[in-house]
Amino acid sequence: MNGVRVGNRVIGAQSPVTIGWENIPRVEGGPVKQFVFTYFQPAVLFAMIAFWYYAPNSIAKASTAIGIGIAFRVLLLALEWVNPRFESWQLTWKECVTDLFYVGLGYTILNMVDNYIGSDVIIESAITTFDWGKLAWFTGLPLLVQAFLILFIFDFGQYWMHRGMHNWYPLWLTHSVHHYITQLNINKGAVGNPVELFLIGIGIGGFFDFLPRAALLAGAIGMSIGVYQHINVRFNTPRWWRYLFNTTEHHSLHHSQDFEATRSNYASNFIFIDRMFGTCVDGEAELLGMEGGRRMSIREQMTYPFTEGWKTMKERFGKADGAGELFGETQPVRAE
Amino acid sequence: MSERSQVLDATGPAMSGQDQSGDGGPNMRMIDWIWTVRGSLALPAGQTADEAFDRLEPFFQTHGTRFDRADDTLTFTKKDQLAQDRMSIYDHGILQVERGEAGGVLRYRMVSRALLFCFLAPLLFVAFGQMIVGIGVLEGPPTAAEKKLQEEKKKAEEKKVRTLHPIDQFLGAPAPEKPKKDEKSKAKKDEDKKNNKQSPTAAYVFAVLFAILYGVGRVLEDRLIKIRFRRNLMG
Numbered sequence: 001m002n003g004v005r006v007g008n009r010v011i012g013a014q015s016p017v018t019i020g021w022e023n024i025p026r027v028e029g030g031p032v033k034q035f036v037f038t039y040f041q042p043a044v045l046f047a048m049i050a051f052w053y054y055a056p057n058s059i060a061k062a063s064t065a066i067g068i069g070i071a072f073r074v075l076l077l078a079l080e081w082v083n084p085r086f087e088s089w090q091l092t093w094k095e096c097v098t099d100l101f102y103v104g105l106g107y108t109i110l111n112m113v114d115n116y117i118g119s120d121v122i123i124e125s126a127i128t129t130f131d132w133g134k135l136a137w138f139t140g141l142p143l144l145v146q147a148f149l150i151l152f153i154f155d156f157g158q159y160w161m162h163r164g165m166h167n168w169y170p171l172w173l174t175h176s177v178h179h180y181i182t183q184l185n186i187n188k189g190a191v192g193n194p195v196e197l198f199l200i201g202i203g204i205g206g207f208f209d210f211l212p213r214a215a216l217l218a219g220a221i222g223m224s225i226g227v228y229q230h231i232n233v234r235f236n237t238p239r240w241w242r243y244l245f246n247t248t249e250h251h252s253l254h255h256s257q258d259f260e261a262t263r264s265n266y267a268s269n270f271i272f273i274d275r276m277f278g279t280c281v282d283g284e285a286e287l288l289g290m291e292g293g294r295r296m297s298i299r300e301q302m303t304y305p306f307t308e309g310w311k312t313m314k315e316r317f318g319k320a321d322g323a324g325e326l327f328g329e330t331q332p333v334r335a336e
Numbered sequence: 337m338s339e340r341s342q343v344l345d346a347t348g349p350a351m352s353g354q355d356q357s358g359d360g361g362p363n364m365r366m367i368d369w370i371w372t373v374r375g376s377l378a379l380p381a382g383q384t385a386d387e388a389f390d391r392l393e394p395f396f397q398t399h400g401t402r403f404d405r406a407d408d409t410l411t412f413t414k415k416d417q418l419a420q421d422r423m424s425i426y427d428h429g430i431l432q433v434e435r436g437e438a439g440g441v442l443r444y445r446m447v448s449r450a451l452l453f454c455f456l457a458p459l460l461f462v463a464f465g466q467m468i469v470g471i472g473v474l475e476g477p478p479t480a481a482e483k484k485l486q487e488e489k490k491k492a493e494e495k496k497v498r499t500l501h502p503i504d505q506f507l508g509a510p511a512p513e514k515p516k517k518d519e520k521s522k523a524k525k526d527e528d529k530k531n532n533k534q535s536p537t538a539a540y541v542f543a544v545l546f547a548i549l550y551g552v553g554r555v556l557e558d559r560l561i562k563i564r565f566r567r568n569l570m571g
Contacts, residue, residue, distance in 0.1 A: 053509050060510070093553045094425050094450050100549070101457065104542035108464045112471070112534060128485070142501040143509060182419050211498060211512055293399075294416050298453070 003260075006281050011264075015257035019283040024249060027083065027236050037083055038236040041228065044072075048220040052213065053143065060212075065219055072223065076186050080232045085248065086286050089183035089232040098298060099187035102197075106190050110197055118198075123206030136209040146214035151222050151269060154203045159273045161200060162266040169312075173305040174199060179262065180296040182289040184252055188230040193305050225269045242282070246271045249284040256285035257293060371452035372445060373426070373558050377566055379440035385433035388442055391568045392431070395423055408433040422564055425450040425557050442565070454553055457546035465539030472534060 003013030004020075011017055018024055027037040048068075052060060080091060115121065126132070138146055165175035178192035190197070210218075228235075229251040237247055250265040264281040267273040274280035287293060296304065379388055385408040396403040396412050398421050403412035410431040417424040429446030478486070498512040505511075 053507075055510070057510055057513050088420055090420070092419060092424060093549075093556060095419050097450065097454050097457075097546075097549055097553065100542070100545065104457075104461060104539075104545075107538040107542065108461065108468070111538070112468055115534060139498065140501060142503045211500075213509070213512065293418070295419055297416065 003258075007278070009260050009263075011253075011260050011281055011283070012256075012258050014259055015261075015285070015287050017253060017256050017258055017261050017283055017285040019281065021239075021242065021249075021282055024284055025234070027234050029083075033083070034236070037234065038238070040079075041224075041235060041241060042238060045221065045224040048224045049144070049217065052217045052220045060216055062216070065216055068220070069223055072227070073186055076227065076231060076233070080185065083234055085232050085234040086183075088286060089185065091185045091232070095183070095185060096187075099185060099191060101298065102190040102192070103187050105194060106197065110194060110201075113198060114201060119202040119204070120206040123204070127207075138208050139211050139214075143211065143214050143217060146210050147217035147221055149208075150205060150210055150215060150218035153208070154205055155267055155269050156273060157203050158200065159267045159277075161202065162268070163279070165196070165199075166263055166266070170309070171199070173309050176290070176308070177296065177301045177304050179255060180290050180294065180301070181255065182293050182295050183232065184230045184248060184255065184288070185232050186227070186230060189226075191301070193301060195305060222269055229268070242271070243275075244272050245269060250274075250280070250282070252285045252288065253281055253283050255288040257287045257289055258285065261285060370455050370554075371449065372447050373429075373451075373561065374443075374445045375558065375562050375565075376441050376443045377562065377569060378438070379433065379442055380570060381439055383440060383569070385440065388433055388440065388569055389431070391571070392565060394568070395564070398423075408435075423561065425553075426561075442569070444565070446561070448557070451550070451554060451557070454546055454550040458543040458550075461539045461543035461546065465536035465543070468534050468536040468539060 001013055001016065003010040004017070005011075006019060011019055027034055055064075077091070084090060138149060141149070161171075162175075165171040174193050174196035178196060181188050181191055192200075225245045228248050229246055231248045233248070235248075237249070241247070242249070246265065246267055246269055250271055253261045254265040256262060261281065261283075264279050265271065265274055266279055271280055289295070389405055389410050392410070393403075396410070399418050400416045400421075401412060401414045401423075403410060411429070412426075412431075413428040414421070414423065414426060417426075423446075425448045426446040427449050429444060431442060431444040434441050434443060500509055500511055
């Protein structure tokens, strides 16, 4: 395999990838199907914005957002059956159970841990302790600007946390588990070692004060963009969308079995952040995962960062000359 | 191999009908249906055990699978099964061809940790729910100082003047307002918040979800493997 040169990098030398939007297959089928899968994403986004912008205060609340979020995911699961991107990513019963287990952890244990040591709690504590006020001037901005800022601030932080995870061994140990997924489905974003899931949730949004409606708008916009990162649906995504937002195409490259491809497309929602920092690669991949696509069991997913870290410590400290490299840019396995 | 030998030892008698009590103990059969899928299929007329296993071999020629064939028996183990492996839920098992007057019959018994995991998952999430409740009880109600701090925060929130930007006013977005006082659930939520209680509801919802998923999986996977085996044997 020769790979494709993208800037200074060669992508796809180790595992097949498709580079360039012009090479990505389009939706097959009649005009109705073409229409639906071309305009679905922007239609949902604008409908969500309109709803949360104009909904009366009695409806615009978190419980409504949760209900819409669940219903939307059920709809997307149906779309995965109707128009899969790859047959080899089809959701099976076992995959569904595994994914939902992690979704469940997120709603229960991780949520509880976040309530005690999450970034918002720590920020709140700091604000109270030092008698700081929240940065309140944001509340005077137009609602959509506030919503964009909420998303951008979080996404910008996530970009660097994610990039850090791919470049610093201790963080990579926690994130590596997520890269053992071998296919993309709606709930695959929740799959990972709990330590990583905690780390990736860290944000500095707690320092800012926003109108509740702006926060709800941000949540809805984030859902309408970010949910497509891990989805097995073929869309004819509009050009402007894929220039601004992360797509399943971008994210499949990030999960590719090709090492260089994994070092791209770090942002969660706004792929333009990757474009700003030169880490964006437009394309897609079907063969995903690590170690040639080995599927990791839940038990191993829970223990891997610790067992692998322990192995590396033993190896490093066993050799006097290698001890200093432990926290450098070293990787336990190929596809960092 | 030791694991595989155990499977053979345990399964052989049950399959031949000499010991209907099952595997490893008299009561095991009563519960091992939770994680074990059993079934039988009549072979097409004249099909030998070798021919049958030749047709089924593609199921076992996949990543992470080891299998042995000996006469009328095939045993297998699977590790790190691929997501799209048609037998991904099974970890080990045995297939045997028995000869009768009516012809050959394939009997199989396969063990699935995924089924067991899904069966136990509701208990795990109920435990999470109980843990969340327990932690709330242990923490107890807030101290006087904490209550005072909460009151101060609430007052500060109420003092904040929240107005929309002129653009939003022009476009007709509803102005921010305080929640109405007649909401019972809101009052309860506030009470829970005051008492530092977190809700265990999500944990219980997931417990129910996994119970349903287990039921679906136990029936679906049982049928799917039968259909797949039959298709290969006939095809």
